[in-house]
Amino acid sequence: MRSSPLSMLYGSVRIPGVFMSESHSETQGRPGFTTRIAIGVLAGVACGLFFGEHTQWIKWVGDGFVGLLQMAVLPYVAVSLIANVGRLSLRSSLRLLRTSLLVLCLLWGIGFVVLLIMASAFPRWETGSFFSSRFTDEPPVAEWLDLFIPSNPFRSLADNSIPAVVVFCLGLGIALMSLPNKRSLLEPLDVLADALAGLNKLVVRLTPIGMFAIVAHTAGTIDPVQFSLIQGYLLTYSVAALIVSVVILPATVSAITPLSYWQVLRASRDPLVAAFVIGNTLSCCRW
Incomplete structure (x- = not known):
C-alpha cells in the first residue's frame, strides 16, 4: 500500500513525549497522570472557593509553571523543523507541501464554521449610545513584516514570534535538503531535540501543582457579578471547545494519519486539559 505524505512525515519525524499520557499510565495503587491533573483542578476550585481572595499569593506559582512550559517550546520547534525538513527529499517535500496545504485549508474551514455557529448562539443586545474617548483612538497597526519575516531570528525567538521562527526554520531546512554532508548536522540536532524533550518531561511532572495554582487563583479572585455576566460566553465556549477537541479534530x-481515533484522544487528553485551564496553547505545543 502506498503511504501518504503525512504518514511518511509521521514516520520520519520523531515526536518524543507525544504519547506522554501513556508513559504516565496508572500503576498499582497510584492514580494516572490525567487523574492527578483532574484532582489538581478540582482541588484548586475547592481551595479558591473556600479561601477566596486569600489565594492571590499563589498566582506566581501558576505563572512560573506556564513560563517553564514555554521554556522549551520554541527551541524544540526550531530544532525539529530544521532537522526533519532537512532530511526530506525534494520530491517528498513537494508532496508534503501539497497535502499540508489541503489539511490547513480543512482546519481553517472547520474554524470558520465553528466561529459562525458560536456567533449565532449569542443574543443581540440593544444598548444606549454613549460617547467614549476610546472611539477616537486609532487601532494598533499590526507589524506584519516583523511577524512573518525573520530579519533577526534571535529576536524572533526572544519575542515568541512563531511565524517568523517557522519561516526561518523552514528556509534553513530546505537549504539543508541538497547538501551532501547534511547528516553531520542532523544527528546533533536530533540529540538536541531529545534533550529538549527530556527537559519538557521534567516540567510536565509539575502539571498537577501548576493546574492547582492557576485554578485556585482564578476561582478565588473572580467577581461573582462578572462571572454571571459572562456565564453564557463560558458555556458556549466550553461546549464548542469540547466538541472540536474531542470529536472533530x-x-x-x-483520517489523515495512521493513528486511530482513540490513540489520538489518549495522546492529547493531558495537553487538552492543560491548554483549556491555562488558556495558552503555545505552552502545550511540546507536551
Missing part, C-alpha cells in the same frame, strides 16, 4: 487527524 481527533477524527480529522485519524
Whole structure:
C-alpha cells in the first residue's frame, strides 16, 4: 500500500513525549497522570472557593509553571523543523507541501464554521449610545513584516514570534535538503531535540501543582457579578471547545494519519486539559 505524505512525515519525524499520557499510565495503587491533573483542578476550585481572595499569593506559582512550559517550546520547534525538513527529499517535500496545504485549508474551514455557529448562539443586545474617548483612538497597526519575516531570528525567538521562527526554520531546512554532508548536522540536532524533550518531561511532572495554582487563583479572585455576566460566553465556549477537541479534530487527524481515533484522544487528553485551564496553547505545543 502506498503511504501518504503525512504518514511518511509521521514516520520520519520523531515526536518524543507525544504519547506522554501513556508513559504516565496508572500503576498499582497510584492514580494516572490525567487523574492527578483532574484532582489538581478540582482541588484548586475547592481551595479558591473556600479561601477566596486569600489565594492571590499563589498566582506566581501558576505563572512560573506556564513560563517553564514555554521554556522549551520554541527551541524544540526550531530544532525539529530544521532537522526533519532537512532530511526530506525534494520530491517528498513537494508532496508534503501539497497535502499540508489541503489539511490547513480543512482546519481553517472547520474554524470558520465553528466561529459562525458560536456567533449565532449569542443574543443581540440593544444598548444606549454613549460617547467614549476610546472611539477616537486609532487601532494598533499590526507589524506584519516583523511577524512573518525573520530579519533577526534571535529576536524572533526572544519575542515568541512563531511565524517568523517557522519561516526561518523552514528556509534553513530546505537549504539543508541538497547538501551532501547534511547528516553531520542532523544527528546533533536530533540529540538536541531529545534533550529538549527530556527537559519538557521534567516540567510536565509539575502539571498537577501548576493546574492547582492557576485554578485556585482564578476561582478565588473572580467577581461573582462578572462571572454571571459572562456565564453564557463560558458555556458556549466550553461546549464548542469540547466538541472540536474531542470529536472533530481527533477524527480529522485519524483520517489523515495512521493513528486511530482513540490513540489520538489518549495522546492529547493531558495537553487538552492543560491548554483549556491555562488558556495558552503555545505552552502545550511540546507536551
